[in-house]
Amino acid sequence: MGAAQGRGREDWLLAALVAVTAVLAVAPVLRLLLESAFPSAGGGPAVAVLSQPATWNAARRTLETTLGGTLLAAAIGCVMALLAALTDVRARPLLVFGFVLPLMIPPQVTAIAWLQVFGPASPLLKMLDLAPPLGSRNPLYSGEGIVLLLGVHYAPLVFLTLRAGLRRLPRDFVEAALATGASPLRVVATIIVPIMMPSLVAGVMLTMVSCVGNFGIPALLGIPGGYTVLTTLIYQRLAGLGPRVLSDVATLSVLIGLIVLVGIWLQARLLARADYRIAGTSADPPRFELGRWRTAAEALAWGLVLFTFVLPMLAMALTSLVPAYGVKLTAANATLENYRFVIFDHGPTQRAFVNSFLLSAGAALALVALSLPLGWFMARRGGSLLGALAFAAELPYALPGVVLAIACILLFLKPLPLIGLGLYNTVWIILVAYLMRFLILVLRPVVGAYQQLDRSYEEAAQMAGARFAFRQRTIALPMVAPAAAAGALIVFLTAFNELTVSALLWSSGAETLGVAVFSLEQGGDSTYAAALAGLSVVVTIAIMAATSLAGRRMPKGVVPWRD
Amino acid sequence: MAGLKLDRATKDFGGPPVVDGVTLDVADGEFIAVLGPSGCGKTTILRLVAGFERLGGGTISIGGRAMSGPGLHVPPEDRRVGVVFQSYALWPHMDVAGNVAYPLRVAGVADGEMRRRVDQALETVGLSGLGARRPADLSGGQRQRVALARCLVMEPSLVLLDEPLANLDTHLRGAMQREFDEYHRRTGTTMLYITHDQAEAMALADRVAVMSQGRLVQLAPPSRLYREPATRMVAEFIGQASVLDCDVLSATEAGRARARVLGIDCVLRAAPGEAPRRAAAACLRPDDIGFAPAAPGAGHATLRRVTYRGGSFALEAAPDAAPAATLRLVAPEPFALEPGARVSLELRDGWIIPGG
Numbered sequence A: 001m002g003a004a005q006g007r008g009r010e011d012w013l014l015a016a017l018v019a020v021t022a023v024l025a026v027a028p029v030l031r032l033l034l035e036s037a038f039p040s041a042g043g044g045p046a047v048a049v050l051s052q053p054a055t056w057n058a059a060r061r062t063l064e065t066t067l068g069g070t071l072l073a074a075a076i077g078c079v080m081a082l083l084a085a086l087t088d089v090r091a092r093p094l095l096v097f098g099f100v101l102p103l104m105i106p107p108q109v110t111a112i113a114w115l116q117v118f119g120p121a122s123p124l125l126k127m128l129d130l131a132p133p134l135g136s137r138n139p140l141y142s143g144e145g146i147v148l149l150l151g152v153h154y155a156p157l158v159f160l161t162l163r164a165g166l167r168r169l170p171r172d173f174v175e176a177a178l179a180t181g182a183s184p185l186r187v188v189a190t191i192i193v194p195i196m197m198p199s200l201v202a203g204v205m206l207t208m209v210s211c212v213g214n215f216g217i218p219a220l221l222g223i224p225g226g227y228t229v230l231t232t233l234i235y236q237r238l239a240g241l242g243p244r245v246l247s248d249v250a251t252l253s254v255l256i257g258l259i260v261l262v263g264i265w266l267q268a269r270l271l272a273r274a275d276y277r278i279a280g281t282s283a284d285p286p287r288f289e290l291g292r293w294r295t296a297a298e299a300l301a302w303g304l305v306l307f308t309f310v311l312p313m314l315a316m317a318l319t320s321l322v323p324a325y326g327v328k329l330t331a332a333n334a335t336l337e338n339y340r341f342v343i344f345d346h347g348p349t350q351r352a353f354v355n356s357f358l359l360s361a362g363a364a365l366a367l368v369a370l371s372l373p374l375g376w377f378m379a380r381r382g383g384s385l386l387g388a389l390a391f392a393a394e395l396p397y398a399l400p401g402v403v404l405a406i407a408c409i410l411l412f413l414k415p416l417p418l419i420g421l422g423l424y425n426t427v428w429i430i431l432v433a434y435l436m437r438f439l440i441l442v443l444r445p446v447v448g449a450y451q452q453l454d455r456s457y458e459e460a461a462q463m464a465g466a467r468f469a470f471r472q473r474t475i476a477l478p479m480v481a482p483a484a485a486a487g488a489l490i491v492f493l494t495a496f497n498e499l500t501v502s503a504l505l506w507s508s509g510a511e512t513l514g515v516a517v518f519s520l521e522q523g524g525d526s527t528y529a530a531a532l533a534g535l536s537v538v539v540t541i542a543i544m545a546a547t548s549l550a551g552r553r554m555p556k557g558v559v560p561w562r563d
Numbered sequence B: 001m002a003g004l005k006l007d008r009a010t011k012d013f014g015g016p017p018v019v020d021g022v023t024l025d026v027a028d029g030e031f032i033a034v035l036g037p038s039g040c041g042k043t044t045i046l047r048l049v050a051g052f053e054r055l056g057g058g059t060i061s062i063g064g065r066a067m068s069g070p071g072l073h074v075p076p077e078d079r080r081v082g083v084v085f086q087s088y089a090l091w092p093h094m095d096v097a098g099n100v101a102y103p104l105r106v107a108g109v110a111d112g113e114m115r116r117r118v119d120q121a122l123e124t125v126g127l128s129g130l131g132a133r134r135p136a137d138l139s140g141g142q143r144q145r146v147a148l149a150r151c152l153v154m155e156p157s158l159v160l161l162d163e164p165l166a167n168l169d170t171h172l173r174g175a176m177q178r179e180f181d182e183y184h185r186r187t188g189t190t191m192l193y194i195t196h197d198q199a200e201a202m203a204l205a206d207r208v209a210v211m212s213q214g215r216l217v218q219l220a221p222p223s224r225l226y227r228e229p230a231t232r233m234v235a236e237f238i239g240q241a242s243v244l245d246c247d248v249l250s251a252t253e254a255g256r257a258r259a260r261v262l263g264i265d266c267v268l269r270a271a272p273g274e275a276p277r278r279a280a281a282a283c284l285r286p287d288d289i290g291f292a293p294a295a296p297g298a299g300h301a302t303l304r305r306v307t308y309r310g311g312s313f314a315l316e317a318a319p320d321a322a323p324a325a326t327l328r329l330v331a332p333e334p335f336a337l338e339p340g341a342r343v344s345l346e347l348r349d350g351w352i353i354p355g356g
Helices: A003-025 A025-036 A046-050 A055-085 A091-105 A105-119 A122-128 A142-166 A170-180 A184-213 A216-225 A231-272 A291-321 A335-344 A347-380 A385-400 A401-412 A427-454 A455-463 A467-497 A500-503 A513-522 A526-551 B042-050 B096-107 B111-124 B140-153 B170-187 B198-204 B222-227 B232-237
Strands: B004-011 B019-026 B031-035 B057-062 B065-069 B083-084 B158-162 B188-193 B207-212 B215-220 B242-248 B257-260 B264-269 B277-284 B289-291 B299-308 B312-319 B327-332 B342-347 B351-352
Touching: A003 A025, A003 A347, A003 A385, A003 A427, A003 B289, A025 A231, A025 A385, A025 A401, A046 A231, A055 A091, A055 A142, A055 A184, A055 A231, A055 A291, A091 A142, A091 A291, A091 A526, A105 A122, A105 A142, A105 A216, A105 A513, A105 A526, A122 A291, A122 B158, A142 A184, A142 A216, A142 A291, A142 A385, A170 A184, A184 A231, A184 A401, A216 A231, A216 A513, A231 A401, A231 A500, A291 A335, A291 A526, A335 A347, A335 A526, A335 B299, A347 A385, A347 A467, A347 A513, A385 A427, A401 A427, A401 A500, A427 A467, A427 A500, A455 A467, A467 A526, A467 B096, A500 A513, A513 A526, B004 B042, B019 B042, B019 B057, B031 B042, B031 B198, B031 B232, B042 B057, B042 B158, B042 B188, B083 B140, B096 B111, B096 B140, B140 B170, B170 B188, B170 B198, B188 B198, B198 B222, B207 B222, B215 B222, B215 B232, B232 B242, B232 B277, B232 B351, B242 B327, B242 B351, B257 B277, B264 B351, B289 B327, B312 B342
Parallel strands: B019 B215, B031 B188, B031 B207, B083 B158, B158 B188
Antiparallel strands: B004 B019, B004 B057, B057 B065, B207 B215, B242 B257, B242 B277, B257 B264, B277 B351, B289 B342, B299 B312, B299 B342, B312 B327
16 A cells, blocks of 8 residues: 555545534534524514514523522632632542532433422421422522522532632742732732632633523423523424424524623633733642631531532432322331332333433444544644634534524424435434534543644554554554543433433434423423432432542543542 | 665744755664754654655655655655654553564564564563563663664664653663663664764764754764864864864964964864964864963963862863953862962864864
8 A cells, every 4th residue: 555545545534524523513503594694484584583572581581590690600619619629628529529510410400409499399398397388389480599590500610610720720829929928818819819810710601601501490490480581482482383483493592692602702802811821830739727717618618518419409309209299208108109100100201211321322422433533633633624623513512502402403304405314303313413512522532632642652653664544543542542431421421411402302202311301390290300300310420420430540631520 | 775865854844944954874784863952953853754744855765765855755654764752652551562562563473473572672672571561660761671672673774763861860871872882783773863962972873963953064973073073063062162263374284284372373183175264263172271381382361160070170261362262171180279360371282163
């Protein structure tokens, strides 16, 4: 085989990879923009949708809940990050794990769990005989309820970004300031806070973007309460009126997309202005000794974990054991009947388990297969086309799931040209949507791993006479495999519990776990919903724990909830 | 036969050339050190020869076969050139034997034969019995030996070494130097050794190629490089030197020419074809300058620095005739004078720098 031919095969492979990635990353965004510019299916022009009061009402409520939720998340996240990263509180790893857990629990489960904390049927309140009378309204069915849950749900996001920044802060910076005679509080105010601003801004912006796109929380809390935000407005329109309102909801999607893009742009601007390259020698972050305040700080930290995780999970667990909704739970009447029903008797739930498992495992594997070679070309060859593609791959994940779902319906409503294959109303449209949405979750760690991988490893193989395919198989792939595996696990976990995309794309027989939980709760079967949600939480935590154990052998930063 | 020939090799990365018209002819079996400060383009030379970079202009041929040139680029995997990387580049997911066996695996060598040759290579570098270890469990020197064994097992006719000792402790360097020397002697392989350490280059190489800003400045055996530097840069880069302005007063005759340095007439070594000229430069090594009784023929100077070197003192002095210049010389122990003392010196020998 000649040299030119070898290079030629590489180029063919690259062309194929670029084509697939372009379809996954670029097509949905383009299709959506096209639809709002030139509406195809029924509906009036974009102006008509934008002039409806319902649209602006929902947009205003989206902004209100987003701002409220972000402020709450930032407050809780900052306190936790400072305590966990800068002080000598005990049992720090456990604290971090406990606090980050809610992030891995899907929003609809968070919502179901919190609904069991308040409200007339709350098993906790009933045990304390504090429950409001039956028939009274759950106070969480309101804008304030949505703000509370968004804040609690996304606090770990602020926590994680800020803590990551704090851990990169070299001890030297703090010690240099202390050596000049500054008091610890002054050091925090004049050194730590300014240097941490970029991390904080990043975390806050990420939270805002997530709040705007969140569907599970406003759907379960807002729809019963008549409090509609943009994501739920789209869902209700489409669920109620069907594909003929596609153009209208496409316009609404673009509106959400724009809000999110403004957020991302703002974040980039703010970060660009305060770029402190941290060049320090010592790896250890600074730690302040709290002395006699330590116990109080620990109480505060564990109190927050109790409030954000233990309390709602406990309420949900108790509800799942209640024989009938609204009955007071006692040791005598506790039952596993709800679990038996969702596991063995309820057809849609069983299908949902199988579907979600196959969809998330299939998406994870397919994305690994795509990302491994694509990531190599991105890291090794670079170039503006691949750079643009890497950016484009971020979009379907950064945009709210509802937006991506609408784009998928637009793309696949009619059978595909040429091959005449119809994806709409099948399980395959969900798979394609997952591939689009979660591509970046595998691609990012894989590209990162290739970039960290010294070129000389592959050059040494070249020197030994190994050709492209053999080199990839024996040298490059084994060395980035841990990063790919970690990315695949995250995809699996996220997709397994996913609701936002599948809520708009599912069809009978193609239910996902998220849809099943959501439908049970919406149908008033809160005890079944609690049991099913409880099962999914157990599965999630089990996989996380297993990953943490395996994560010891993985490169730093690959497993997000580990250091 | 695996000589190496670079003909006006040029390379840039979108800026000024990193390798600028380098012509180098390495004989079969020769050990060449490429020496220069960091950023002089020496590593790029290695990467061009190995084929990791595409040549911008000129040609490179190995063993008489053209490898890089206009419209030609033989990929590294087809060059059969051994490379020892600065980072060693041992694959962490394979054990030592797996690393060494890799080139044989690529070549499709049968299992038994492969095991025999791997054992042999490990034995040659003194690592018998360590085949099952992971690279991470080895010391720096052992890793270097594994890298060498991986290279050796390929039986390449040309070996490139990229600052192979840069990451080793001082005491290990001597041992590894002997290892490379031994390997070269035994196999007669042509070697191109990249380094910024002149002592290493002088100790190992048949000829040393000094590079500066992408250009090959001088290619010569070590002692000639030291005694007859081609330019001011080489004179100052290699060893200790006092580079002084001088006027050449006569043409070269039997390897010497008359010159005036610091106002003193003397006879210095000179290149053939040297002719009377002004504003030339002379390179004086520390041994070329000695103390003299105060006499009309001697130069007067003021001591500026005295540094103890163990058994001797390194001195720096400012001559009266050119106070901005620095004379570097050595005085044996004991030596009682302090900085500021007045001394008279004589110039015993020196070299008129041809380009200077």
